[in-house]
Amino acid sequence: MNIRLVYEAISNLARRIEAIGDTDIKRLSREQYKTNTLNEQHLEQTKKALAQSQQALDELKHQYEEREKRARFEVLTALFPVLDSIEAGVLSGVTQIKTMMPVNPEAAKTLAAWLDGQRLLRERLLGILASEGIRPLKAKGQLFDPHHHVAVKIVDKPDLPTGQIVAEERRGYISEDTILRYAEVVVNKPTKE
Amino acid sequence: MSVIGIDLGTTFSAASVVKDGQPVILPVGDQRIMPSVVGVSPDEQWLVGQSALNQWVLYPESTVRSIKRKMGSNETVLLGGNTYNPQQISAMILQRLKLAAEEHLGETVSQAVITVPAYFSDAQRQATHDAGTIAGLEVMRIINEPTAAALAYGLQGGHNEVSLIYDLGGGTFDVSLVELSSGVVDVRASHGNTHLGGDDFDERLADWLRSEFESKHKVDLRSDRQALARIHQAAEQAKISLSAEPYVWVREEYLAQKDGKPIHMEIEVSRAQFMTLIKDLLDLTLESVNRVLKDGNTEKPDHILLVGGSTYIPAVWEMLANRLGVAPRQDVNPSEAVALGAAIQGAIVAGDPIEAILVDVAPYSLGIAIADITPFGLVPGRFKRLIPRNSTIPLTRKEVFYPLHPDQKAVQIEVYQGESSLVSENILLGDFLFEDLKPVEKDGSPAVTVQFDIDVNGVLNVQAVDRGSGKEGGISVKASSQRLSQAELEAARDALPEISLLPDLPEETVEEAAALLNRAAQLSKGKDNASLQDAAERVRNLLRTGEQEELENAIDDLTDELYEAEA
Known part of the structure; x- marks a missing residue:
């Protein structure tokens, strides 16, 4: 047997097998790489989409809560003028009672009892506001604060400090740090000599 | 970084920005608009906005309002013992808006577009620009208020259209005729009245209510400041309600006293009555409209855009529709149109994507x-x-x-x-x-x-x-x-011929190419790999030409280069 010929045949066969293997391995590697790259991209896109969805959901939840809070406050702030009128009514009633008492004490007492009901109504409404964290602003006797009060009139009382609030014309309301309605006040500003 | 838009108004100012393609107002605290007022408190605290306005009656010598009327002049104001020019005062307003924008956006804001009236002179515009600079803003543009309004309404030009911008605010009235052509806005004519607005309508109605009350109760409230203030507030509310309701009851309990007894206001106002009270004022605005049309050589504009809160009054819409035969638009919030438009201009300057304001x-x-x-x-x-x-x-x-x-x-x-x-x-x-x-x-x-x-x-x-x-x-x-969404419709129409010209390649091939190009871009960052970049460029070119077989070969080559680069 010619060993050289067998060796050559085996070498040729080996080279052919190697060439085929290389080509297929190369092809398969390329496909694998493309697939891996595509999958990684999809994963990145999915992660990004999920993060964006979560962000959008958080944003929506926050907006919903804010909107709900605003809507509640809108309804509650509509009570402010109602409270103003009840207080004006009570004040007016007190004046009437003083006038009537010497002349008609029984009628004055009846009016006083009726007025007490109005006072209780006022307390009930203030209670509703308080349950939502809304409270009246302090005004009379305080120093004017432009972040809480609106000056609507000035008076000249030299015996009082400049900037002291001497009267409240319209009550203000606050919730935590948010002013819902500024208090309209009369402020002392003595004329300088 | 966002470019904000600012409507620097005489009485109120507002800021906005384009977010996710849509212009939104940037609130100052809880308020969407801020009074254009600056002051100093007795303890030398600077006050800007509502807090400054709150002390106006008490400390008028330490409070400045309507500074816009002085812009471009040499007048100065005395505040807190120091002298300031109008630019410096306006800068404080702009600074407050800048701060509010930064709080809302959670980022530094350093660029802005600011609006001015169309009739502002060069000196007034320069003063506004200077105010922005003093406030720490790079003023990218000064644009006219009617231009901003046109942008808010989605009119970006391209068709040689003429628009009438009718701006009726609280204290001022402006009307302009603008021409939009290929993205350029030209103000052809403008006119107005700096002392005519919704506040005058409130005044008329309040006065009528007071005189009706006097007729009924024989009580003169003219010297009762508190009662007058309540009537004024009630009149303002009634005016707003009459835009939707034909009749409104005005009720003010315990308004005054007569013979020791409380008396109340209870008057029904009709829309027709209100129109009678303000007709002459509306006619004045119509005179300005006629003047602007004449000066602008136009008989009938293509669009009428309503700006300013007072344009909610139905009679305004009817008056303009009847006079010009065109239905006025108020689909954008009239009180916010100028600020929103300024934000859109800011986004255009920044190259950000914008969608038209979407409304139903x-x-x-x-x-x-x-x-x-x-x-x-x-x-x-x-x-x-x-x-x-x-x-x-x-x-x-x-x-x-x-x-x-x-x-x-x-x-x-x-x-x-x-x-x-x-x-x-x-x-x-x-x-x-x-x-x-x-x-x-x-x-x-x-x-x-x-x-x-x-x-x-x-x-x-x-x-x-x-x-x-x-x-x-x-x-x-x-x-x-x-x-x-006008711009969306137009863009879709324009895009149709392009879509039909795109190469007809299989979706999977395109997706594959995109993923590999993305990876190539990541690997090329900061590295010089000529063969990788060439392979990527070849794929990009073949995506455009649509030669599928060549593209697939190029994709294989790019894959090999990526493989080598990652090895």
Whole structure:
């Protein structure tokens, strides 16, 4: 047997097998790489989409809560003028009672009892506001604060400090740090000599 | 970094920014607009906005309002013992808006577009620019207020269109004629009145209420400051309500005293009465409109854009529609249009994507059939509009109507959709018979309040109420609704020819190429790999030309290069 010929045949066969293997391995590697790259991209896109969805959901939840809070406050702030009128009514009633008492004490007492009901109504409404964290602003006797009060009139009382609030014309309301309605006040500003 | 838009107004200012393609207002605290007021408190604290306005009556010597009127002049103001020019005062307002924007956006804001009136001189514009610089802002543009409004309404030009911008605010009135052509806005003419606005309408109504009260109670409130303040506030509320309601009750309890007893205000105001009170003021604005059309050589504009809170008054819409034969637009919030438009200009300058402001509107006017009584007799089949075209929805509107004869016991209510003044040329949506009418007063005529209530889905609920008996009746009909995005429609139209020219490549191949190009870009960062970059460029070119077989070969080559690069 010619060993050289067998060796050559085996070498040729080996080279052919190697060439085929290389080509297929190369092809398969390329496909694998493309697939891996595509999958990684999809994963990145999915992660990004999920993060964006979560962000959008958080944003929506926050907006919903804010909107709900605003809507509640809108309804509650509509009570402010109602409270103003009840207080004006009570004040007016007190004046009437003083006038009537010497002349008609029984009628004055009846009016006083009726007025007490109005006072209780006022307390009930203030209670509703308080349950939502809304409270009246302090005004009379305080120093004017432009972040809480609106000056609507000035008076000249030299015996009082400049900037002291001497009267409240319209009550203000606050919730935590948010002013819902500024208090309209009369402020002392003595004329300088 | 965002470029914010700022409407620096005489009485109020506002800031906005384009976020996710849409312009939004940037609130200052809880308020969407901020008074343009600056002051110093006795303890030397600087106050800007509402807090400054709050101390105006108490410390007028330490508070500055309407500084815009002084811009471009050499006038100075004394505040806290120091002298300031108008630019410095305006800068404080701009700075406050900048701070509010930064709080809201969570990032530093250093660039802005600021609006000015169309009639502002060069000196006034420069002063505004300087104010921005002093406030720490790079002023990218100074744009005219009518231009900003046009942008807010989505009119970015391209068709040589002429728009009338009718701006009726609280204290000032401006009307401009602008021409939009290929993205360029040219103000052809402008006119106005710096002391005419919604505040004057409030004043007229308040005065009428006071005199009605005096007639009834024989009590003169002219020296009662507190009562006058309450009447003024009530008048302002009534004015707003009358935009939707034909009649409004004004009630102020314990307003005054007479003979030791409390007296109250309880007066019903009609929209017609209110119109009578302000007609001459509206006519003044119409004179300015006529003047601007003449100066701008235009008889009929392509668009009428409404700006300013006072344009909510229905009579304003009707006056302009009747005079010019064009339905005015108010689909963008009139109080915020200028600020929103400034933000859009900012986004354009920054190269950010913008969508048109999306709103739901009624694309057609909605109303009922009536008969008009004219000098020539009765004219039936007329269309009475309750909801004008392009009104933002949801919306509610009411009107009062009277039967032809006082003894009439029933009316047929026919609901139409369309723009013609004749119902025969409009579309009938539905009708119903409303019976058993009672007179409002003894020996009087019945009256029926018709309410139109349209929701976002275009469902129109029509309700009739007999003012004599309180009886109700009505129907629901389906009207048209439209999501308005003019720029979106135009872009889609323009894009169609391009779409048909794109290469017809399999989706998987394109996706594969995109993923590999993305990876190539990541690997090329900061590295010089010529063969990788060449392979990527070849794939990009073949994606454009659409040669599939060559593309697939190029993709294989790119893959090999990536493999080597990652090895």
